[in-house]
Amino acid sequence: MTRTKNYHHFCPIARSLEVIGEKWSLLVVRDLLRGPARFSDLMRYLGGITPKWLTARLRELEAAGIITRDSQPGRREVWYKLTEKGKGLGPVIEGLLVWGVDNALRPPLPGEAVFPEQTVYATATYHNSKGTQLPQPVEWQIDLDDGKSHAVSFDGKRWRPRRLSDGPPDVAVTADRDSWMRFVTTPRAERELHGLAIQGHPERVEEFLRTFGVLQASMAAVS
Amino acid sequence: MTRTKNYHHFCPIARSLEVIGEKWSLLVVRDLLRGPARFSDLMRYLGGITPKWLTARLRELEAAGIITRDSQPGRREVWYKLTEKGKGLGPVIEGLLVWGVDNALRPPLPGEAVFPEQTVYATATYHNSKGTQLPQPVEWQIDLDDGKSHAVSFDGKRWRPRRLSDGPPDVAVTADRDSWMRFVTTPRAERELHGLAIQGHPERVEEFLRTFGVLQASMAAVS
DNA sequence: CTGAATCCGACACGATACTG
DNA sequence: CAGTATCGTGTCGGATTCAG
Numbered sequence A, B: 001m002t003r004t005k006n007y008h009h010f011c012p013i014a015r016s017l018e019v020i021g022e023k024w025s026l027l028v029v030r031d032l033l034r035g036p037a038r039f040s041d042l043m044r045y046l047g048g049i050t051p052k053w054l055t056a057r058l059r060e061l062e063a064a065g066i067i068t069r070d071s072q073p074g075r076r077e078v079w080y081k082l083t084e085k086g087k088g089l090g091p092v093i094e095g096l097l098v099w100g101v102d103n104a105l106r107p108p109l110p111g112e113a114v115f116p117e118q119t120v121y122a123t124a125t126y127h128n129s130k131g132t133q134l135p136q137p138v139e140w141q142i143d144l145d146d147g148k149s150h151a152v153s154f155d156g157k158r159w160r161p162r163r164l165s166d167g168p169p170d171v172a173v174t175a176d177r178d179s180w181m182r183f184v185t186t187p188r189a190e191r192e193l194h195g196l197a198i199q200g201h202p203e204r205v206e207e208f209l210r211t212f213g214v215l216q217a218s219m220a221a222v223s
Numbered sequence C: 001c002t003g004a005a006t007c008c009g010a011c012a013c014g015a016t017a018c019t020g
Numbered sequence D: 001c002a003g004t005a006t007c008g009t010g011t012c013g014g015a016t017t018c019a020g
Helices: A012-020 A025-032 A039-045 A051-063 A090-103 A116-130 A177-185 A202-211 B012-020 B025-032 B039-045 B051-063 B090-103 B116-130 B177-185 B202-211
Strands: A067-070 A079-082 A138-144 A149-154 A171-175 A196-200 B067-070 B079-082 B138-144 B149-154 B171-175 B196-200
Touching (some): A012 B025, A025 A079, A025 B012, A039 A051, A051 A067, A090 A116, A090 B012, A090 B090, A116 A149, A138 A202, A177 A196, A196 A202, B025 B039, B025 B051, B051 B067, B116 B138, B171 B202, B177 B196
Parallel strands (some): B138 B171
Antiparallel strands (some): A171 A196
């Protein structure tokens, strides 16, 4: 008979918050929306969570039918992934993302971890929600100095946080991790290209820069 | 230096949750989305909240720029209303509403307060989110035995939790409060009309019933 | 009657250490 | 890698009280 956590309302909004309204729950969903992850992956993405509370949240989300726990016999790893019910929380995460970008963003504080995969996912989600359209499909690739590649694509209607074709990208950005992070975490109006090398057809590069707010209506020479 | 409540992530989703992720905060926003309300109105809508915590949440939301506190000199009442920033949380509430309706609804438990204004607001919001369309605009009016009238309208594109015209409604429902509540809180497939009197052109009534899930593909004679 | 403040107990959560 | 265990702190619920 836990008095906390339950609102005792009929309201479906209150019911939803009873399930995913506690601390960390929606951030677990946020990270699993990008794909299945292991316990230690989630520990890394979630920054300061303690294993005790990650365990508790994972058990609760599993009991609520939002995630499933896949452990292959013989392997010690446990992979957590969203169920369809869990993927149904996508619009909630999207709403929080858009509101946060528009109303609560600030440069990362010292010691705050930022993950490249989160930035490309956020870029795609934000532009989908805002209805950002480009005249034709594009693929932008970001190669970081940790050896990892990321990508954002626009297929003519929707944005996606990955490559859609096998061909060369329309724009290729090469950067060290810190420079890319500084670029995407700087408010649009103040973004600069220090540390970024951008390659591609000038029109496509200009499109990239305009989408990221670097260009308003003027143009720049970048090769 | 509160370690709780802050995630210390750069992520905009985590930032949003730091602002509106605590208990009751989003439910205050939910109730203010229907219009300005007084402290005691919110106490009523929010069921079991204690005045101490309602005060705390209102102060936090005010400090975050989500609500404003309007007290007219000479009047004792204080009216709370959403700012534009607060209204920007609409999509988050909408996402929680839709997910709750689809995944977490159950009949109201004994002692759970349900408010008619919430049911019409939820109906309009749910159908907007789902893209429910009817062949032409309609206005449905619900007259309850507490003397209050509620309405849901479809203007040809969007649903709204109120009347849009001055003319007679296309469908008029008369019911005692409990019957209406039982009707809307019953899962769609099991809804029955006990206690509801429905008036209107047979085609419009059938449309109403189909939208509320009472009819699948068959028809019923209701006058 | 509205819009609060105060005290106290329950429990949700954080920090650290440890285990199969 | 994937958790448990222990202990301290913060958040919240419940009841009561108070001023305009």
